[in-house]
Amino acid sequence: MECSEELESRLLTQPWASVCFDESTFIAKACFGDTGYMLLISDLSGVWYESADAEAVEQRSKELNKRLTAHVSSVLQRLHGLLSPALAGQPHAATSFSCQRPAGGLSLRVRSELSGLPFYWDFRCRPAPVATVCRHLVRPLIGMSLALQHQVQELTSLLLRKDAEIEDYRESGATLSRDRLRTEPFQEETFLQNFMAESLPQICSAGDGHAFTSALRQLYMAVMLQEAKPARKRHHPAQPQIASLPSGTRGH
Numbered sequence: 001m002e003c004s005e006e007l008e009s010r011l012l013t014q015p016w017a018s019v020c021f022d023e024s025t026f027i028a029k030a031c032f033g034d035t036g037y038m039l040l041i042s043d044l045s046g047v048w049y050e051s052a053d054a055e056a057v058e059q060r061s062k063e064l065n066k067r068l069t070a071h072v073s074s075v076l077q078r079l080h081g082l083l084s085p086a087l088a089g090q091p092h093a094a095t096s097f098s099c100q101r102p103a104g105g106l107s108l109r110v111r112s113e114l115s116g117l118p119f120y121w122d123f124r125c126r127p128a129p130v131a132t133v134c135r136h137l138v139r140p141l142i143g144m145s146l147a148l149q150h151q152v153q154e155l156t157s158l159l160l161r162k163d164a165e166i167e168d169y170r171e172s173g174a175t176l177s178r179d180r181l182r183t184e185p186f187q188e189e190t191f192l193q194n195f196m197a198e199s200l201p202q203i204c205s206a207g208d209g210h211a212f213t214s215a216l217r218q219l220y221m222a223v224m225l226q227e228a229k230p231a232r233k234r235h236h237p238a239q240p241q242i243a244s245l246p247s248g249t250r251g252h
Contacts, residue, residue: 004038004051007031012136013224015217021097021108027212028087029136032080034073039083039123040136041106047133048106048125064120078114079121137216143223144216159186219225 011031019026028041035054036227040047052060061075070078082095091097092109095112108123163185176182212220 004036004053007036007038007051007116008031009228011040012228013221015220016137016212017089018087018212019087022099024099030083032076032083034076037076037079038110039075040128040132041108041123041125042137046106047128047137049128049132050123050125060122060124064122065114068114068117068119070114074114078112078119079110081247082110082112082121139227140220140223143227144219147219147223156186157193160188162186166242179200 010033010242011029014029014031016027016029019028024043026041026043028039030039031037036057038049038051040049051191057072057075061072082092085091086095086097090114095110096229098109100107100109104127106125108125110119110123112119112121167185172220231250
């Protein structure tokens with residue numbers, strides 16, 4: 001049986017997805033197992049969280065679907081099959097989602113079918129603990145920012161080297177066969193000024209609907225996989241490799 005720690009570990013490496021419920025934009029991520037699920041959802045003003053084990057899933061299924069008798073694993077598979085396409089931007093036509101905000105929380109209501117009968121579900125999320133927000137959003141975003149900064153620095157260095165290479169060709173008498181390919185030497189300061197003045201306002205005015213593009217989702221997962229490595233080493237320490245000891249070495 002899966003424990004909440006295992007689900008939490010799997011949820012960490014799930015990317016955030018931009019999704020729209022009730023014409024409101026959210027980012028969300030979820031993880032489903034055989035005995036429970038975890039869901040994180042945010043409108044970038046608040047973050048809400050739910051962790052439900054097998055007992056909670058069974059009780060809620062009986063509460064909301066009195067005509068339906070289904071094993072917990074079947075309910076979880078159905079929930080996974082309904083929510084995952086929605087997070088991928090491909091919700092099923094026969095499924096509807098709606099949001100309510102009771103007493104500071106957030107309830108994501110689902111209406112669909114299971115085994116030919118109406119199927120209802122409420123993801124009943126409460127405000128996420130600060131530690132959860134930091135672990136899933138703050139720290140990863142800082143890591144992503146640092147990674148992108150290093151990427152820009154490496155690309156800047158590459159451009160400057162390319163300019164030096166082109167200038168060397170020119171000094172050797174080489175000419176372009178097509179003048180339209182000619183470029184001006186890269187000026188880092190000018191580029192940054194233009195980016196701040198022109199590109200940045202357009203990016204910020206795009207709104208929250210594109211908070212996690214495909215490339216950023218991949219970067220998020222890469223950052224979280226790097227963060228997960230120390231945790232895996234703590235839980236699964238490397239076994240001593242006796243066979244790798246030099247010939248004649250003896251343990252003490």
